[in-house]
Amino acid sequence: xxxxxxxxxxxxxxxxxxxxxxxxxxxxxxxxxxxxxxxxxxxxxxxxxxxxxxxxxxxxxxxxxxxxxxxxxxxxxxxxxxxxxxxxxxxxxxxxxxxxxxxxxxxxxxxxxxxxxxxxxxxxxxxxxxxxxxxxxxxxxxxxx
Numbered sequence: 001x002x003x004x005x006x007x008x009x010x011x012x013x014x015x016x017x018x019x020x021x022x023x024x025x026x027x028x029x030x031x032x033x034x035x036x037x038x039x040x041x042x043x044x045x046x047x048x049x050x051x052x053x054x055x056x057x058x059x060x061x062x063x064x065x066x067x068x069x070x071x072x073x074x075x076x077x078x079x080x081x082x083x084x085x086x087x088x089x090x091x092x093x094x095x096x097x098x099x100x101x102x103x104x105x106x107x108x109x110x111x112x113x114x115x116x117x118x119x120x121x122x123x124x125x126x127x128x129x130x131x132x133x134x135x136x137x138x139x140x141x142x143x144x145x
Contacts, residue, residue: 003084009037010045010083011076017055018071018127019134025057025064045083052082071131077122087119 003011012035020026028046032039046065049055056068067074081087 006045007080007084010049011079012037013042013045014049014054014079015130017065017067018131021067021071025066027064049082054078054082071127074127075123076125080122
């Protein structure tokens, strides 16, 4: 599995929305500035995420984007597949040959396990977990005078 810029920027955008949830809609230029994402590209990604039902938008001066569901209900798998499409084992699936030797079969099996574990981890990790971790890291760097 390879995560493209589209997947990386989309994850950053949704995580940003999760970190700022409960404060009303967030405008795309704010996300773009905080996450250092080109705004026009971000707008395209936000549209994809909206079509996938992960975020929603509101129009107007106070409009913007927000999560469509609670952060604990959205997994990293949901976000990645909305942006990148289905996660597939592109290295070995469909490449079986009748004359494949045992070493190739073992390697194929290991690769299938690897992809399966990757999908499992992405399905386990929610936005809420990520936000909690982010907040803990930020608290460590807080200095009080």
